[in-house]
Amino acid sequence: MAINRDYAGRVFPASEPYEVSRVKIAEFADAIGDANPVYRDSAAARAAGHADVIAPPTFAIVISMAASGTAMADPDLGLNYAMVVHGEQRFSYLRPLTAGDVVTAQPTITEIRDAGRNVMLTTSTEIRTVTGELVCTAVSTLVERGA
Amino acid sequence: MMAAQLSHADVETGHQLPVVSYPVTRLSLVKYCGASGDFNVIHWNERIARAVGLPDVIAHGMFTMAQAGRFVTDWAGPGATVIEFGVRFSSMVVVPDDDFGATIEVSGQVEEKLDENRVAIGLTARSREAKVLTRARAVVRLP
Numbered sequence: 603m604a605i606n607r608d609y610a611g612r613v614f615p616a617s618e619p620y621e622v623s624r625v626k627i628a629e630f631a632d633a634i635g636d637a638n639p640v641y642r643d644s645a646a647a648r649a650a651g652h653a654d655v656i657a658p659p660t661f662a663i664v665i666s667m668a669a670s671g672t673a674m675a676d677p678d679l680g681l682n683y684a685m686v687v688h689g690e691q692r693f694s695y696l697r698p699l700t701a702g703d704v705v706t707a708q709p710t711i712t713e714i715r716d717a718g719r720n721v722m723l724t725t726s727t728e729i730r731t732v733t734g735e736l737v738c739t740a741v742s743t744l745v746e747r748g749a
Numbered sequence: 750m751m752a753a754q755l756s757h758a759d760v761e762t763g764h765q766l767p768v769v770s771y772p773v774t775r776l777s778l779v780k781y782c783g784a785s786g787d788f789n790v791i792h793w794n795e796r797i798a799r800a801v802g803l804p805d806v807i808a809h810g811m812f813t814m815a816q817a818g819r820f821v822t823d824w825a826g827p828g829a830t831v832i833e834f835g836v837r838f839s840s841m842v843v844v845p846d847d848d849f850g851a852t853i854e855v856s857g858q859v860e861e862k863l864d865e866n867r868v869a870i871g872l873t874a875r876s877r878e879a880k881v882l883t884r885a886r887a888v889v890r891l892p
Binding site for chain 2 (some may be wrong): 626628632640664667671685691
């Protein structure tokens with residue numbers, strides 16, 4: 603089982619629209635142990651200058667992974683998920699993801715390369731509102747550990 | 750309670766942010782699996798984690814990154830927004846099945862004051878003496 607190098611450069615279709623909800627943001631904030639009111643309370647978020655409840659900076663991974671997960675699970679890609687660890691992650695935001703946003707995520711496999719016995723696979727996912735506004739680009743490098 | 754809001758004028762290059770230790774237990778990982786949708790077995794199944802050569806169940810890299818994010822946003826205040834946030838996962842956070850789990854210790858310093866009220870923070874995270882995040886950097890915009 604080897605990773606199919608033909609997938610480098612492949613652009614995947616944009617995901618179905620995802621609605622960023624206050625409930626999901628609060629669940630995520632609870633899971634990371636972050637009690638910040640701007641992730642839960644509209645009034646507190648507005649008082650701090652935000653349009654509504656905002657999402658923590660790593661929340662975009664929920665949306666980008668759901669979109670790229672379909673690609674990563676493609677049997678023709680040949681990724682062995684139990685051997686995968688996360689190598690690098692980067693987010694670039696034009697503004698915070700905010701409750702009420704409806705977004706789609708479009709992943710591109712930007713690079714597949716060897717690093718010793720491991721293989722590094724980098725995906726760049728653009729998260730845009732359904733009206734086309736780019737909110738976040740999430741770049742993930744996964745490492746498939748060599749057997 | 751709302752944390753105090755930091756202003757750009759108050760920030761000095763080289764300022765060391767107070768170190769914070771964040772706990773991580775098996776329960777944290779189960780909750781993070783559910784909230785994030787990342788159910789990779791190495792984050793909850795010790796038998797399979799060991800079978801694939803890991804020392805034990807390991808935390809999601811994204812859980813560790815989230816703690817570093819929390820460290821930055823707690824310091825920067827509720828009106829700050831994160832513009833850039835990047836890390837390299839340099840070592841695993843091993844989470845044993847006991848009452849204590851593991852600890853992620855995050856430190857950081859102001860690397861640079863930028864225009865448009867932006868500030869760059871360099872970050873480090875350690876667990877059991879090992880650096881678990883390297884090349885970790887966040888750029889926040891203060892209100």
